[in-house]
Amino acid sequence: MSDMYEALVKIVGKNYVSNQKEERYFYGRDPGLMSPHEPDYVVMPRTTEEVQKIVKLANKEKIPVVPKGGGLALTGLVIPLKGGIVMDMKRIDKILEVNERARYVIVEGGTTEGGLKSYLEKHHPSLRHSIPDAPPIATVVANAVIHGQGRLTQQYGFNSDMVTGLEVVLPTGEICRIGSCSISKYWFSRGAPMPDLSGLFLGWLGTTGVITKMGLKLYPRKKxxxxxxxxxxxxxxxxxxxxxxxxxxxxxxxxxxxxxxxxxxxxxxxxxxxxxxxxxxxxxxxxxxxxxxxxxxxxxxxxxxxxxxxxxxxxxxxxxxxxxxxxxxxxxxxxxxxxxxxxxxxxxxxxxxxxxxxxxxxxxxxxxxxxxxxxxxxxxxxxxxxxxxxxxxxxxxxxxxxxxxxxxxxxQGGTHWKPTVDEQKMMMERMDPDTLKLMGKIKGLLDPNGIMNPRNWEVG
Amino acid sequence: MEKYAEQIHRCFRCGWCKFTSDYLDLNCPSYKRFRFDTFSTSGRLWLTYAWLRGELEWSEHLAEILYSCTTCKNCVEQCPMGFADDIVDWIVGARSDMVEKGKIPPRVAHFFEAIHGYGNPLKLLRSDRGAWANGTKRYEPGDEYLFYVGCLGSYDENAQKMAMSLAELLNEAGVSFGILGSEENCCGNEVYMLGEIGLFQVLAETNSQKFKELSVKKIVTLSPHAYNTMKNTYPGFGANFEVYHYTQLLYDLIKKKKVKLSQNKAKVTYQDPCFLGRYNKIYDEPRRILQSIPGIELVEMERNREDSFCCGGGSGNFIMDLLAGGEDSPSRVRVRDAYETGADTLAVACPSCMTMFVDAIKAENLDAKLTVRDISQIVKESLASR
Structure with missing residues (x-):
């Protein structure tokens, strides 16, 4: 374990790794009612490359990785149920680009909802994003990953429907671009007219990779x-x-x-x-x-x-x-x-x-x-x-x-939103068996060692 | 404070406390510096609750997390909950528990030892406390004001210059005042914030008694920290005097034309000290002083007034510096904020801010581009009589 600690320090520097009981205590809980389970390490990368190195290391050592944004889902989604590494994404928080005419923004994986709102008001006052009702420390990426909703959801759907592209570090360490950004410098579409691969990551609660960049639709801000x-x-x-x-x-x-x-x-x-x-x-x-x-x-x-x-x-x-x-x-x-x-x-x-x-x-x-x-x-x-x-x-x-x-x-015929592990099980028990099998295949393909946020969306 | 243990679980760890009011930036100094959630207000409150319940044992790391809070009150300003006003009391209460159990970081223990033994946190001789004064008269009954200089003003090289400027200005304006010199003792604001309530009581009682014996009716302080504790806490110890921060008095003197100002061309930005601003809502007087000086252009940093970013020196950190190290230390972040305004002068009204920024400007290699000046120094340089 101390080798692991040293290896993480080598990647992000000693100021941004902790295996101390205080960080393990805090990051082993969320504000909701789920039982705690502590990580072995908390790590705070600053770049996609650091995320990649951490994931590669974890995959090699078969150690769980749980990416965490604001940690405000309340349903235990970032509680590391099998220990391992909690990766606090909030240091990767730059707003990389706003394309004002095409109305999209590219943010890093830990950009906060509050930070994006403030940035747009200051630099692009004619634009807005679909801000959720969560506190401002909630992150844009995590909100989309859980299919969050916001102020523009009645007009444009789930906030995840507004995603226009992704950069993802796969559990095996590859860095993938999803959408138009995979072939172009523009992040205007997450799939169409190509196959939409964003569905491999959105809604999966961090079990199929770590999203390090995201394109997001912006909308007119009325006066x-x-x-x-x-x-x-x-x-x-x-x-x-x-x-x-x-x-x-x-x-x-x-x-x-x-x-x-x-x-x-x-x-x-x-x-x-x-x-x-x-x-x-x-x-x-x-x-x-x-x-x-x-x-x-x-x-x-x-x-x-x-x-x-x-x-x-x-x-x-x-x-x-x-x-x-x-x-x-x-x-x-x-x-x-x-x-x-x-x-x-x-x-x-x-x-x-x-x-x-x-x-x-x-x-x-x-x-x-x-x-x-x-x-x-x-x-x-x-x-x-x-x-x-x-x-x-x-x-x-x-x-x-x-x-x-x-x-x-x-x-009633509904589905659970940001489901607890138990609620995920309840849904999977009712799910069409072939659909469930497909989920299992996708998960097995992307995360062969099962390191990403284990016990969530765990098929079989 | 006594009831903090029954209240502290109320923190939902929603994280509003980390920001400015417009979410433009992270505004909790220790969270900005360390970035682990444990170093935010909710981290401290949750860990303290765990410690009180026996879920976490004390450790030096736990104590450092608790003591890295500068008690800047940003969290109080931003927390949406009904208990917001109590947060600093909870932090102080938790620290007080640690003090009682003798479980505090070594640097905090040294701070208390120095105050107890020397009457100042720098471990400098009591007899040298008035050495800066250079002829400034001792306070005598009948003087209108006691000029309470404080520990940094008495001993720190840069803060001493603040004290000298202010003394000169008061003399220039014909204000009747005096200092206590070697008889002055620590005000105790930091001691209180660090949770050594017993030592604070001794300091508050001793000082109050001394002021009473000298028939002090009005005190003007150099430091917002002293202003805060003398105004808000000393009355509980039988103190009965008016307290002013020097910017209040100086602005009054300028309004009454007892201090006359001439041209002083400079582009100035101003740092709101936490104990003047968020603690006592004094935001305008320092700015009005600067705006009274012909030729001075006052420009604001993006984070200002209630949203001002702490220099990192509160709760004794101007000595202990638990937030030091690296470019995210609050004082370095703040001098970059100041530099971004295009100002050539960073105006302060607090000896702690002065101490923190002088070092930070060197660390940021901004020595040739940005100067830290106390408001009293800027006013002195602008005197028409010069």
């Missing part, structure tokens, strides 16, 4: 943003409301939230509608279209627009969303976790009822957090329960509730 909140106490109407809203194609982002605290929010379903425009006229036109689309619910007294006080608007408009992190401290306990299955919008009523039912059953504080993906093609329904990190019993109750959510989501 004005505003928010409307439509409220209904009839959850059964929400799918229709979403269908009508997305039909307008006037909306930047749609979130739905339901929670019992404070009491004024109880039993209501709040549809947050974010709108953008380059002029007041454009904004008013979009608002009118949205109001017209929902007028029937106002007429039938089934819902209405909530007046959002000017002081409260920043809470809805902020990017990233500070209020989401604050949920962890609702009970002054430092914890929350959510299961966020991807389901159809028509499942909203059942999901919201299940959310509240489990909160009662397990005596928990909850919040339902939903993001519309595409033109209501599906939704991410976040079953979020807060817990006190010092209350082991409450933590256990949240685990049980989330396990029930996991089973429920699959029964």
């Amino acid at each position: 004005i943003r505003d928010v409307e909140v439509f409220v209904t106490d009839k959850e059964d109407l929400v799918p229709d409301i979403l269908f009508k809203l997305t039909h307008t194609e006037m909306v930047e982002d749609i979130n739905i939230w339901c929670q019992p605290h404070p009491p004024m929010f109880r039993e209501n379903h709040h549809v947050t509608i974010l709108i953008t425009g380059d002029s007041e006229e454009e904004l008013q036109f979009k608002k009118k279209m949205i109001w017209d689309a929902l007028q029937e619910y106002i007429d039938s007294k089934d819902g209405g627009f909530m007046w959002v006080m000017p002081d409260a608007k920043p809470t809805f408009l902020e990017m990233p969303l500070e209020s989401l992190s604050k949920f962890a401290d609702v009970r002054k306990g430092g914890g929350f976790e959510y299961s966020g299955p991807i389901v159809l919008a028509e499942d909203y009523p059942e999901c919201s009822r299940k959310l509240a039912e489990l909160a009662v059953k397990y005596k928990l504080t909850y919040s339902g957090m939903v993001r519309v993906i595409g033109r209501s093609h599906c939704i991410m329904f976040g079953f979020a329960y807060t817990f006190n990190r010092a209350d082991l019993d409450e933590m256990d109750r949240v685990r049980k509730a989330l396990h029930e959510v996991a089973e429920f989501a699959l029964e």
Whole structure:
């Protein structure tokens, strides 16, 4: 083991390798509820070449490697379940290029969401990316790898759909370029019109390679943003409301939230509608279209627009969303976790009822957090329960509730988003056998020694 | 602070504390320097919680992680949680526990020994504390201000020049003031931040008693660190006097035209000291002083005011320097920030910042391009009477 330490020091320098128990403790955990498992080493490379050397070394020695970004998935995806090396990617954080006219950016593997937002605002104020609600230390690459969602997901799909190219260090050490960048200096397409190989890496949770560079689509940044909140106490109407809203194609982002605290929010379903425009006229036109689309619910007294006080608007408009992190401290306990299955919008009523039912059953504080993906093609329904990190019993109750959510989501016909190892198993058990076999073949081909983030997407 | 053990688990390790408010850069000095998550605020809080629960044994590395925090309060500024204001108290509480158990890094132990034995962290003779003063009068009851010079101002070569400039300016403006010279003792701000609460109490009580005996009504401090502890903590020890940082007094004197300024052509950027800015919300007076000087162009570093990046000297690190080594040490990062503005002068209002930046400018080979000057020195050079 000391030879391994020395070998890692030789690659990245002694300041950026640790086998001390403090780093092993911290990197063996995430903020969620998964059981800890400590790495043997934490290493922080600075370049693709350093990543390559580390991976080659690990592959030779058959030592696990777990690439880590912000470590904020909450579902244990960067907990090194078989020990080995946690590779903290956040030193590889340069923004390499913005092609303003083709609207894409090339970032390194550890560039943070906050860093990219700030960079674009400063240097390319007409452009934006689909920033998720995660804290700003979340990394752009890790967010795409877990099929994250962001502010532009209602318009353009999962954030992973916006990827325009990859540079990947394979588990066997080769450095591959994926997409147009494999034959050109431009990173405008991740595949089309060629075979799209990005699917070998996106969604695989770091089990098929380490992404060291990524191209990402950027979108126009409108000058004005505003928010409307439509409220209904009839959850059964929400799918229709979403269908009508997305039909307008006037909306930047749609979130739905339901929670019992404070009491004024109880039993209501709040549809947050974010709108953008380059002029007041454009904004008013979009608002009118949205109001017209929902007028029937106002007429039938089934819902209405909530007046959002000017002081409260920043809470809805902020990017990233500070209020989401604050949920962890609702009970002054430092914890929350959510299961966020991807389901159809028509499942909203059942999901919201299940959310509240489990909160009662397990005596928990909850919040339902939903993001519309595409033109209501599906939704991410976040079953979020807060817990006190010092209350082991409450933590256990949240685990049980989330396990029930996991089973429920699959029964509804949904899939798990950023699944825990157990949720991955549940999905693989239901998966078409030939599809599962294909996953196994791909994994075996790319990672013959099984060193990459082992136990995740482990077939058979 | 006593209740930190029951609260510390509330950190979610979401990481907002690592940034500036616009996420433009990493703004936690020790995280920027070391880059392991353990060296961020959440790392410290999670490791301390593990230590309190017996999941982690004490080690020198654990203590260094805890003590590499400069208590700059960036995390307090950026943390979105309801407990944000308590974070520094939690850090100090954890350090206090380590002090009580005798489990502290050797450099911290030496710091305390020096204060205890010599009344300053540099282990220099008490009798030499006023050696810089060169005729500056001793404080006598009836003087309007006690000029509290502090440890660096008394002993450090560069900080002494700050003290001399300020004394000269106060004399020029006809301010009635005096110093304590060899009778001055350490203010204890760093001792408190490092968790030696017993020693801090002794210093605070002794100093408060001394000020009382001398009928001190107003104190002007050279250091924001002394200003902070005398203003915010000493009242708990029966102290009853007004405290000013020298930039407050100097700006007042300039407004009243007791200090008259003439042309001084320079392009200046200003470093907000943490204990003046984030701790006490004094952002404007130093800038207004600089803007009062004809010919001075004040340019801001991208990170400024609440988002200012610490020099790395807080919590005694101006002596212990647990964040030193390499180009990512905070003082070197910060002089690069200053240089990028195009300024020829990096203005400071804190002896710790002065000490840290003088060394950093040499390390960055910027000696010929950027000069560190205290605001009092810049004002002195701009006096109309010169």
